[in-house]
Amino acid sequence: RYTTFWAAIDWLTLIGPDPNQRNYPPEWLVWMPEQLRGQYNPPGWTANGVKPWGLQPDPIAADGNLFFRGFFNLLLSTYSYVSGDEKWERPFKVTGYNNRLFDWTQHSITGFIENQWAERPQGPHCENTKIWPYCLSAAGLSLQLHDKVFSTSTHWVYEQWIDYAKKYFVKRSRGGNIESFAFYYDPIEKMAYSMPDKLAGYGTLAPLFYLYPQAPEFGRELYESGIQQLGWNSRKDNFVQPIDDPRWLSMVLMLARELGDVTTEQRLASVAEREFDPNFFGDDPDRFAWRFGLEEPYPRGQLNGLMILSEIGEPGAWSQVYNGSYTPQFHLPTVEGVDFPSLGISEAHNDEATGQLHVTTYAATSADSGNETSWRVTQLPDPESVTVYRDGSIFTHWKRIGDKSIEIKSTIGTDRFRIVWSAPGKTSKPLAGKKSIVMGAARSSEASPTSAPTKQYRPAAPSSCSCC
Known part of the structure; x- marks a missing residue:
C-alpha cells in the first residue's frame, strides 16, 4: 500500500x-x-x-x-x-x-x-x-x-x-x-x-x-x-500525563525497558495496566490486546505493537537489532506451510555448526489443540539423510516431498522438534539453483537510478533491580 x-x-x-x-x-x-x-x-x-x-x-x-x-x-x-x-x-x-x-x-x-x-x-x-x-x-x-x-x-x-x-x-x-x-x-x-x-x-x-x-x-x-x-521517574510525585494520548506512554514504557530504567518502567507499566484495558476479546479465548478504552470491534494495531515491544526482550534488545551481528540463514533449511493460526511456531532456528534445525510448536488456537496438522521443511541438502526427533525421541511421521523438502505430520500442541540435516562439522552451502541471499557478510547492492495461552491475563513483570 x-x-x-x-x-x-x-x-x-x-x-x-x-x-x-x-x-x-x-x-x-x-x-x-x-x-x-x-x-x-x-x-x-x-x-x-x-x-x-x-x-x-x-x-x-x-x-x-x-x-x-x-x-x-x-x-x-x-x-x-x-x-x-x-x-x-x-x-x-x-x-x-x-x-x-x-x-x-x-x-x-x-x-x-x-x-x-x-x-x-x-x-x-x-x-x-x-x-x-x-x-x-x-x-x-x-x-x-x-x-x-x-x-x-x-x-x-x-x-x-x-x-x-x-x-x-x-x-x-x-x-x-x-x-x-x-x-x-x-x-x-x-x-x-x-x-x-x-x-x-x-x-x-x-x-x-x-x-x-x-x-x-x-x-x-x-x-x-x-x-x-x-516527572515520570519520581517515586513520590503523582503520575501526570499532560497529553492524554497512549502513544506517548507506550513508547516511553518501551524505552524505559530498553534502557534498564526499572523505576520508570514499573510506574508506566502500572499506569498501562490500569488505563489501557488489557484483556481478551472476541469469541476466541486466545485473542488478547490492549483496548485503550475504545469501544471498537478490533484493537488498534500500532498501539498494540508498541505495547508488545514493552513486554518482550531484555534491556538493549531493540538496539541489538540494528547494532548486533547479522548472520542471515535464508539459504538454510526453512519451515513452511504452517497451519496458522491453529498451529504456532515459537522457535525455528538453524544451528549451522551441527547441521540441525530446532523447531518448537504450540497451539496458537487452543480449541484446535490435539488436531492433526502438517508442515514442511524446505531447502534441505539431502532429505534422504535427515533424522527427525520430537521431544528427544526419534520421530518417524514424516515423508520426503520433492528433491529438497520433507513434510512432517504432527498434532497441534507444544512440541520440540530437532531436524538433523547435516553431519556434524560439515558446513552448508547454498543449494543449487537457489541464489544465496547473503554469503558470510551481507550482500552488496548496486545503485539504481530510479505453552498454550490461558484465559487469565497475567502482565509481564518489569525487569527488576538487583536489590529486589
Whole structure:
C-alpha cells in the first residue's frame, strides 16, 4: 500500500499554504510558535508547491516529504532483514501527483536519502519548512539497517546530523543539563521550536524510539532529561500525563525497558495496566490486546505493537537489532506451510555448526489443540539423510516431498522438534539453483537510478533491580 496514492495523500493533496491558518482551535496552537500563530502552517500540512521549492509531483524525489520516504525505507530495510526477499530491490512504481508513476528501487531510495542529506546537514524537510528529529531518526535508522544488510556505508549522514542537532537543536542550562530539544526546526524562520515548559519533555523524548539505537549516549541524555521534565521517574510525585494520548506512554514504557530504567518502567507499566484495558476479546479465548478504552470491534494495531515491544526482550534488545551481528540463514533449511493460526511456531532456528534445525510448536488456537496438522521443511541438502526427533525421541511421521523438502505430520500442541540435516562439522552451502541471499557478510547492492495461552491475563513483570 505504501506505493499508492493513499500512502502519499498529504503530499499529493495539501498543496500550497493552509487556507485555515487563522482558524485553528487552541489545542492546535500549542504545536506552533506563539509569534507565528495565525500566519503559519501547522505540523501535518505538507505545503507541497510553496516557494522556493514549487510543486513536486514525485513523493519520494522531493525537497520535503522526508517522513514518507524515510519510514518507507525503514520498512523496506526491515523487510530485507527478516525475509531475504529481493522483491523491493527490483524497480517498482510509486504513485505521485495527478496519478503520475515514478520508478524506484529500495537501493535508489536509500541513495537519494543519503545524497540529499549530505547536501543539508540540518536534515531534509518533512512538511515544507519543518525538519523533524523524529522523522530524521527513522530515516537514519533505515540507513543503518540497510548498511547492516547490504554492507553499504550510508549512515554517516545521520551521524553528521547528530553533531548538528547537539549544536543547534539542544537548549542547555548553565550547568550543561538539557532543558529542551527541538520538536522541529524551521530553516526559513531559523527557529528550533520546543514545546512549552510543561510539555517540553515530550519533545525531548519524541525521537528516541528511533534515535537511541543510533546514538545511545546522546539518546540516554535526552531520555533522562525528558523523563525528569515530565516527572515520570519520581517515586513520590503523582503520575501526570499532560497529553492524554497512549502513544506517548507506550513508547516511553518501551524505552524505559530498553534502557534498564526499572523505576520508570514499573510506574508506566502500572499506569498501562490500569488505563489501557488489557484483556481478551472476541469469541476466541486466545485473542488478547490492549483496548485503550475504545469501544471498537478490533484493537488498534500500532498501539498494540508498541505495547508488545514493552513486554518482550531484555534491556538493549531493540538496539541489538540494528547494532548486533547479522548472520542471515535464508539459504538454510526453512519451515513452511504452517497451519496458522491453529498451529504456532515459537522457535525455528538453524544451528549451522551441527547441521540441525530446532523447531518448537504450540497451539496458537487452543480449541484446535490435539488436531492433526502438517508442515514442511524446505531447502534441505539431502532429505534422504535427515533424522527427525520430537521431544528427544526419534520421530518417524514424516515423508520426503520433492528433491529438497520433507513434510512432517504432527498434532497441534507444544512440541520440540530437532531436524538433523547435516553431519556434524560439515558446513552448508547454498543449494543449487537457489541464489544465496547473503554469503558470510551481507550482500552488496548496486545503485539504481530510479505453552498454550490461558484465559487469565497475567502482565509481564518489569525487569527488576538487583536489590529486589
